Amino acid sequence: xxxxxxxxxxxxxxxxxxxxxxxxxxxxxxxxxxxxxxxxxxxxxxxxxxxxxxxxxxxxxxxxxxxxxxxxxxxxxxxxxxxxxxxxxxxxxxxxxxxxxxxxx
Amino acid sequence: xxxxxxxxxxxxxxxxxxxxxxxxxxxxxxxxxxxxxxxxxxxxxxxxxxxxxxxxxxxxxxxxxxxxxxxxxxxxxxxxxxxxxxxxxxxxxxxxxxxxxxxxxxxxxxxxxxxxxxxxxxxxxxxxxxxxxxxxxxxxxxxxxxxxxxxxxxxxxxxxxxxxxxxxxxxxxxxxxxxxxxxxxxxxxxxxxxxxxxxxxxxxxxxxxxxxxxxxxxxxxxxxxxxxxxxxxxxxxxxxxxxxxxxxxxxxxxxxxxxxxxxxxxxxxxxxxxxxxxxxxxxxxxxxxxxxxxxxxxxxxxxxxxxxxxxxxxxxxxxxxxxxxxxxxxxxxxxxxxxxxxxxxxxxxxxxxxxxxxxxxxxxxxx
Numbered sequence: 367x368x369x370x371x372x373x374x375x376x377x378x379x380x381x382x383x384x385x386x387x388x389x390x391x392x393x394x395x396x397x398x399x400x401x402x403x404x405x406x407x408x409x410x411x412x413x414x415x416x417x418x419x420x421x422x423x424x425x426x427x428x429x430x431x432x433x434x435x436x437x438x439x440x441x442x443x444x445x446x447x448x449x450x451x452x453x454x455x456x457x458x459x460x461x462x463x464x465x466x467x468x469x470x471x
Numbered sequence: 472x473x474x475x476x477x478x479x480x481x482x483x484x485x486x487x488x489x490x491x492x493x494x495x496x497x498x499x500x501x502x503x504x505x506x507x508x509x510x511x512x513x514x515x516x517x518x519x520x521x522x523x524x525x526x527x528x529x530x531x532x533x534x535x536x537x538x539x540x541x542x543x544x545x546x547x548x549x550x551x552x553x554x555x556x557x558x559x560x561x562x563x564x565x566x567x568x569x570x571x572x573x574x575x576x577x578x579x580x581x582x583x584x585x586x587x588x589x590x591x592x593x594x595x596x597x598x599x600x601x602x603x604x605x606x607x608x609x610x611x612x613x614x615x616x617x618x619x620x621x622x623x624x625x626x627x628x629x630x631x632x633x634x635x636x637x638x639x640x641x642x643x644x645x646x647x648x649x650x651x652x653x654x655x656x657x658x659x660x661x662x663x664x665x666x667x668x669x670x671x672x673x674x675x676x677x678x679x680x681x682x683x684x685x686x687x688x689x690x691x692x693x694x695x696x697x698x699x700x701x702x703x704x705x706x707x708x709x710x711x712x713x714x715x716x717x718x719x720x721x722x723x724x725x726x727x728x729x730x731x732x733x734x735x736x737x738x739x740x741x742x743x744x745x746x747x748x749x750x751x752x753x754x755x756x757x758x759x760x761x762x763x764x765x766x767x768x769x770x771x772x773x774x775x776x777x778x779x780x781x782x783x784x785x786x787x788x789x790x791x792x793x794x795x796x797x798x799x800x801x802x803x804x805x806x807x808x809x810x811x812x813x814x815x816x817x818x819x820x821x822x823x824x825x826x827x828x829x830x831x832x833x834x835x836x837x838x
Binding site: 375388389390393405406407408409410411412431432433434 | 525533534535536537538539541542544566567568569570
């Protein structure tokens with residue numbers, strides 16, 4: 367079963383995979399969707415892809431030369447959805463302790 | 472132009488290797504290829520490169536190499552097994568290979584396995600050395616002619632055990648650093664390379680010495696035909712060196728045929744060993760006489776040798792003829808071991824005249 371809760375890298379990788387793509391494109395995509403905040407190295411990416419394939423969160427859609435094109439599976443989407451809901455709950459849980467402008471009381 | 476360097480054990484410390492290769496590039500040595508033991512460099516203009524060492528069990532997958540290449544990492548070579556080297560120019564924005572510490576765990580696992588493996592080897596090997604020293608004991612040191620080689624051999628064994636322990640400790644430290652994320656204190660590369668060169672020389676020496684030793688064992692084995700000396704010749708040699716001895720003739724074995732089984736005079740440092748054994752057979756009985764005579768030129772060795780020869784069933788005998796005498800007899804068998812000054816003698820006799828053999832032993836070798 368997939369690791370819960372997800373790491374930041376896993377979260378953004380699944381997010382990027384909503385548009386199928388090969389490794390290098392995914393790296394660029396991650397940087398774009400996180401607005402340059404998350405930068406993933408190719409080694410980390412490759413390790414993650416392997417693990418997620420094993421967990422069935424993603425699949426290899428096609429192979430172009432030595433480049434594999436990955437896509438998210440239904441299970442992956444579900445995991446991402448659950449993670450999103452978990453994050454939402456977390457942000458809600460802190461609300462009572464927040465004052466004006468979102469600062470902790 | 473090519474330059475070749477020996478790969479040091481530093482290869483297991485990725486950051487050390489990376490720093491070394493980067494330094495080499497700054498000095499104008501561009502890594503071209505690598506084997507199990509050697510780096511091959513091309514001479515080029517000095518340049519700034521970034522090197523990264525990757526562990527990967529088995530062959531690197533094509534898509535991984537492609538992905539790294541897409542990002543700007545050039546695959547250079549596989550070093551030894553499972554260690555792969557990538558490089559990229561230093562002043563570009565090529566992303567780091569690993570950005571997530573969780574993935575780094577693979578690296579820790581690799582180091583952990585290595586550490587445990589080395590540790591097990593170190594323990595096993597140390598045990599083996601102890602066992603060897605215990606079994607071989609003092610006798611190995613007194614095997615004529617090979618005493619110095621034995622000393623060298625044992626020293627090397629001990630050194631190797633120490634080295635293994637040292638390596639295991641280093642691997643453990645490295646693993647701990649990786650796990651806790653402590654930056655690694657870089658060792659002096661030059662020191663390691665010198666150490667590596669030195670151990671290569673030692674290894675060659677070791678192989679030569681062990682080879683000689685094994686060859687020596689084979690060629691000096693008593694039963695080897697090349698060492699088979701007719702007894703008449705042994706008698707001549709013993710007479711020439713004025714060594715005392717007696718034979719089956721002196722014991723009066725009538726009308727039987729006698730053969731020597733093996734015999735020889737072996738003059739070596741630190742002792743001369745004379746050995747022979749006779750075997751005679753007549754219709755209803757057989758007679759055996761075997762003798763070992765050691766003429767020792769180093770103090771204390773005699774007592775040690777005697778202690779080694781003494782068997783559990785032998786009893787000490789008080790006598791004026793020898794400094795020390797151990798004796799065992801049973802029926803028609805008598806076994807005696809004695810030391811007089813720096814001379815050690817052993818005799819075993821089976822026959823119908825053990826009393827005569829015993830008195831001859833006293834007369835021939837005693838005071």
